[in-house]
Amino acid sequence: MSKIRMLWKKIPEQLRHLLVPLVIIAAGYLLVRWILVPADFGYLGHYRASSITANLQKPIRYAGAEACEGCHNEVGATLKQGYHRGVACEACHAPASAHSEDPENIKPTVTRTRTLCLLCHEYLSTRPTGFPQVVADSHNPSRPCVSCHRSHDPKPPQPLKKCEACHAKIQGLLALSNHAELNCTSCHTTPARHYTRPREYPPQRLQSRQVCLDCHDKTASRVQEISRVDGATHGEKYLCWQCHYPHLPEAR
Amino acid sequence: MKKEDKRHMIVGRRDFCKLILGGLGLLLLPTVTSFASRKRGYERWYGTKYNPKEHRYGMGINVDRCIGCGRCVDACKKENDVPDEPFFFRTWVERYNIGEKEEVIVDSPNGGEDGFKNNTQEQRILRSFFVPKLCNQCDNPPCVQTCPVGATYKTDDGVILIDEKYCIGCRYCIHACPYGMRFINPRTRTADKCTFCYHRILKGLSPACVEVCPTEARVFGDLSMVASPLRRFLRMNKIMVLKPQLNTEPKVYYAALDMEVR
Amino acid sequence: MDHSTANLWPLLKEVTGYIFPNEIELHWGLLVVIYPYLTGLVAGAFILASLVKVFNVREVQPTYRLSLLTALAFLIVAPLPLVAHLSRPERALEIFLTPSVTSAMAMFGFVYVWYLMAVLLLEIWFDHRHELILRAEKEKGLKRVFLRVLSLYSKDIRPAALAFDKKAVYVITVIGVPSALILHGYVGFIFGSVKANPWWSSVLMPIVFLFSATVSGIALMLFLYMVITLFRRRKLDMACLDKLANFLFYMMLIDFTLEGLDFIQRVYQAEESIKIIGQMISQRIFVSLIVIQVLLGMLLPLIAIAAVKIFRFPAELRRLIYFVSAILVQVGIFATRWNVVIGGQLFSKSFRGLTTYKIGIGGMEGLLVSLAFLVLPFIILYALVKILPPWGEDATHRRATAAN
Numbered sequence: 001m002s003k004i005r006m007l008w009k010k011i012p013e014q015l016r017h018l019l020v021p022l023v024i025i026a027a028g029y030l031l032v033r034w035i036l037v038p039a040d041f042g043y044l045g046h047y048r049a050s051s052i053t054a055n056l057q058k059p060i061r062y063a064g065a066e067a068c069e070g071c072h073n074e075v076g077a078t079l080k081q082g083y084h085r086g087v088a089c090e091a092c093h094a095p096a097s098a099h100s101e102d103p104e105n106i107k108p109t110v111t112r113t114r115t116l117c118l119l120c121h122e123y124l125s126t127r128p129t130g131f132p133q134v135v136a137d138s139h140n141p142s143r144p145c146v147s148c149h150r151s152h153d154p155k156p157p158q159p160l161k162k163c164e165a166c167h168a169k170i171q172g173l174l175a176l177s178n179h180a181e182l183n184c185t186s187c188h189t190t191p192a193r194h195y196t197r198p199r200e201y202p203p204q205r206l207q208s209r210q211v212c213l214d215c216h217d218k219t220a221s222r223v224q225e226i227s228r229v230d231g232a233t234h235g236e237k238y239l240c241w242q243c244h245y246p247h248l249p250e251a252r
Numbered sequence: 253m254k255k256e257d258k259r260h261m262i263v264g265r266r267d268f269c270k271l272i273l274g275g276l277g278l279l280l281l282p283t284v285t286s287f288a289s290r291k292r293g294y295e296r297w298y299g300t301k302y303n304p305k306e307h308r309y310g311m312g313i314n315v316d317r318c319i320g321c322g323r324c325v326d327a328c329k330k331e332n333d334v335p336d337e338p339f340f341f342r343t344w345v346e347r348y349n350i351g352e353k354e355e356v357i358v359d360s361p362n363g364g365e366d367g368f369k370n371n372t373q374e375q376r377i378l379r380s381f382f383v384p385k386l387c388n389q390c391d392n393p394p395c396v397q398t399c400p401v402g403a404t405y406k407t408d409d410g411v412i413l414i415d416e417k418y419c420i421g422c423r424y425c426i427h428a429c430p431y432g433m434r435f436i437n438p439r440t441r442t443a444d445k446c447t448f449c450y451h452r453i454l455k456g457l458s459p460a461c462v463e464v465c466p467t468e469a470r471v472f473g474d475l476s477m478v479a480s481p482l483r484r485f486l487r488m489n490k491i492m493v494l495k496p497q498l499n500t501e502p503k504v505y506y507a508a509l510d511m512e513v514r
Numbered sequence: 515m516d517h518s519t520a521n522l523w524p525l526l527k528e529v530t531g532y533i534f535p536n537e538i539e540l541h542w543g544l545l546v547v548i549y550p551y552l553t554g555l556v557a558g559a560f561i562l563a564s565l566v567k568v569f570n571v572r573e574v575q576p577t578y579r580l581s582l583l584t585a586l587a588f589l590i591v592a593p594l595p596l597v598a599h600l601s602r603p604e605r606a607l608e609i610f611l612t613p614s615v616t617s618a619m620a621m622f623g624f625v626y627v628w629y630l631m632a633v634l635l636l637e638i639w640f641d642h643r644h645e646l647i648l649r650a651e652k653e654k655g656l657k658r659v660f661l662r663v664l665s666l667y668s669k670d671i672r673p674a675a676l677a678f679d680k681k682a683v684y685v686i687t688v689i690g691v692p693s694a695l696i697l698h699g700y701v702g703f704i705f706g707s708v709k710a711n712p713w714w715s716s717v718l719m720p721i722v723f724l725f726s727a728t729v730s731g732i733a734l735m736l737f738l739y740m741v742i743t744l745f746r747r748r749k750l751d752m753a754c755l756d757k758l759a760n761f762l763f764y765m766m767l768i769d770f771t772l773e774g775l776d777f778i779q780r781v782y783q784a785e786e787s788i789k790i791i792g793q794m795i796s797q798r799i800f801v802s803l804i805v806i807q808v809l810l811g812m813l814l815p816l817i818a819i820a821a822v823k824i825f826r827f828p829a830e831l832r833r834l835i836y837f838v839s840a841i842l843v844q845v846g847i848f849a850t851r852w853n854v855v856i857g858g859q860l861f862s863k864s865f866r867g868l869t870t871y872k873i874g875i876g877g878m879e880g881l882l883v884s885l886a887f888l889v890l891p892f893i894i895l896y897a898l899v900k901i902l903p904p905w906g907e908d909a910t911h912r913r914a915t916a917a918n
Contacts, residue, residue, distance in 0.1 A: 124320060
């Protein structure tokens, strides 16, 4: 004990007096830390573990298509056959988990005006090629879509005659070009099932230069205004569409 | 210095050092004890026998399939109580228009929530596409690294979550995210971001954005599963991530991503 | 920013190009500009003080104690804008209770506490201890108690103890110089380590911050010394002023070189972000960068002090030049902080667009609160100068050594 006292006395007086606030601050820090840091901090990582529980307990608003099909299995079956097989119920019918909890008293909604359908089907040139789109202003402008198309099985009211129902962008570019008079089928052989399963039965592109050269070769007997090339030498080994964009050959 | 002063000094210095080391030890004690007492008792926090270590969540985005309808943006806001103003988004859709002279115009009106208006001059456009964006749930997240208090963290199943009761609102994480995915929620006044709908996926549901996507442009899945739509997505497509040079190791994988997308 | 969203709507119109939707709100505003400005002054003032004790530059001795008190006054105020800008200030203590060791911001809290307590307060205490004891003996009542508390009830004024004090001050200053460098270099690191932001992310950021801090600190001391001496109606020590201006000149030269190097490197490498950064500089921060930071804040004072060094100006002209240069440097360094903090948020991480920053007048993030934070250190300094007068040192020491 006296040795410690001797050591203690050897420390300069200033340092001895400095120790007091230092110890108070250190002890104070530890005390505050012990009181304030939540007990579950650090269990799973450098965070409050109960935050995981809080995140898991957030309310669910969308029940999910599977939940809807549990009761509405006929609608589910209809959907699966048609073009809207990939569209979730709640994409059109708004979040419906409240309805699945209390089906009698809380009903889901649906917008029957054109605005909802046009979110997907309004013509936008950015949409991927082949996605069915309409130019709303010219496609039965005053009528709601549901008056001709049933939402759960949206077949077109008349069978599709032209390609532009889905390929409006291409049709639009074609209409501006010198190739406006050409039919799609002049260059694209299209299997019949392309209309119902487009990605699985795609159309073909031309596999030879002959169709193009029928008009564009220097020996072709068409109107003078059609641009001519020497089919034997022009473009090396490539097919014509590997350089030129046939739907708008002038611009692209 | 006189000899006696020097002796006086030496003793003082040694004991001073002892004191400092002892003090530092005391300060570090809580950190040490918290390490020791860390229990990997998931059930207490997850409420079920779910073991997050057996799962690793990710998402695939197929740019070729996105039609820019914005249903995902709308669903996310409704599912997660995100304020409806055009300043706060957990996910959004961008439209890229690359012109014939390779000039690029990008827009995202209200995040794409109400869809897009048509392009004028479409014959001048070389290529055009939609890109959905969301939190990349990075495996090397800069936001978690910079959070000063431990209010944002990576769960053991790979999802980055935010503790809104603990966040102090310093906004460092918002600056640290290279993708602009984080924002300050005006109601909680804390950081907020996409959580992969953690509250849904652990119940076997899919995230709200995936649920309502009409074209399967978004594919959600468990990367630890050998057979799943996400797995096929990763198998059949050439995959890109956003800003790979920053080494954040994102878990949102893009197929058909264009070079102009940042 | 304010948590009502009303102020965000007008910003939508000011956006040029494309920004990510969440980026419309600028997160670190005027308050976060003030914070590195204040800590920079702390580091700079301390380094000036260290010149006296460690490098024995006798000419600037008159500013020694004032520098320490200035550093303390600014250090006390420095964390206040930080706490004010948090959107959850009531949770601010968490940064000390559960700091994340990977977070530069959290670790800075401890660097700050270390610097405040282990360096600044200790050094001031050791330097003033003797005087406090002597003054306490002369006073009575509450003032006596106050002075006794300040001296921590220490009583030992034997020569050995006083020698220990001097040694302690020396040791603390030696530790303090790297500590001051780390203090403000760390602030630079807080920005420089953010890889997501190419305007901030730079290896040079801590170094540039640190040198511009030293520049601003020396300029502040130059300004304060002139102003306070004028207030006290004393004669200005021209040798001290000339020396200060000399240090200021060389520090500015280094700082300018470093910033120039950073700029040249950026332009030469021409990485992806160079286009949008170029647009940001020319369309958003042209005035604050080119005009205020470079021309007025750096080049003009450099040329002015260089002129003083080359030509033999009379004392009145030198004083005028030093005074104006000190003010220009302050404005320039504030603009530097502005350009780093605000500039880094004005361009989008998409590298395709620019947003804008509007300062409000009222509110927590407004101009008035910021001005208050800029004025507060001077008020605190005034109080500190009254409690721990920087001028008594020579007189008391003479008396003390004479008594022995």
